[in-house]
Amino acid sequence: MRIVVTNCNTTRSMTEEIVRGARDAASTGTTVTGLTPAWGVESAEGWLDSHLSAAAVLDALRAYDASGEPYDAVVMAGFGEHGREGARELLDVPVVDITEAAAHLACLLGRRYGVVTTLDRARGQIEDSLHAAGVARNCAAVVGTGLGVLDLGDEERTVRAFLAAGARARDAGAEVLVLGCAGMTGLQRAVGEKLGMPVVDGVGAAVRLAESLVGLGLTTSRVGGYAKPLPKGRTWGTGCGRPPSE
Known part of the structure; x- marks a missing residue:
């Protein structure tokens, strides 16, 4: 099983710390990849930071998804930050917010x-x-x-x-x-x-819940609020988050 854990800020050292915690919590056989937004805020502390972070995280997830790298679930590692609903619309795998x-x-x-x-x-x-x-x-x-x-x-x-x-x-x-x-x-x-x-x-909890959803063959409902985004023109940034160095 492959889980992508997305930091909500651009501080790579924090991504690495989060990934260590996620790997400690993960079951044997689960691989964890950390994703750091290429732009946004160095720490999310307030409404402005949170909304900027949400856009940057969605951009990073969109780019990662388009890269063709296989993955089974996403953990969003920002406590109280915005973006989880958009990520659930965007992605076809379970998205678990910490x-x-x-x-x-x-x-x-x-x-x-x-x-x-x-x-x-x-x-x-x-x-x-x-x-x-x-x-x-x-x-x-x-x-x-x-x-x-x-x-x-x-x-x-x-x-x-x-x-x-x-x-x-x-x-x-x-x-x-x-x-x-x-x-x-x-x-x-x-x-x-x-x-x-x-x-x-929350990181460990989200990793274990993501594993459970994947193991049970469950993902986000497309009935109602989390239906796929309507087809229309959207202008995105060009940044893609990168995994931390091993």
Whole structure:
């Protein structure tokens, strides 16, 4: 099975970190390829960034699909970012968004979950994404750590900030926590035991759900909202995302 994991920003080091987390979660026999948009934003932190990111990711996916490289599913590794609905229209394979995947798995582990994310400004996008996915009712809180996406490389500082934010989410009624940024992939191992709660990594959750959909022979419905795009003139950019170096 071949899964393409698409970063939502142009920071290749983050793509590589996400791919490592995806490969750790993948089953034996699943190959994971990372895709970095050729243009867009170095980190998605706000509405403008998110919409730019969505266009860039769709452009990268369109170009990758047209390249003829075989693949079975796509994981969109942007927490709360736009674009998943467009990708589902565009592609003929299952498209799994890490926000939606993490929330669905969290709902299987507790009655209410909390999302711990980066900056508070991301909360609105995440809440909207959860509402669109139909899982917002079970969300007790979306809590920011005060760290920017590009600050997450400092593991000690990130763990400290996550533990503080996770405690606030727990106090708000969360029984399960979700990592609210693809750049947090792998952090669940460092914080889950300290908080005494299950912590769901969206990248790993999305990879496993993508494998399940492919294994069951299921893909996006073409009845209604996700029907193939209407034939018409569309002007695209020329950029194609590239896999990170092995």
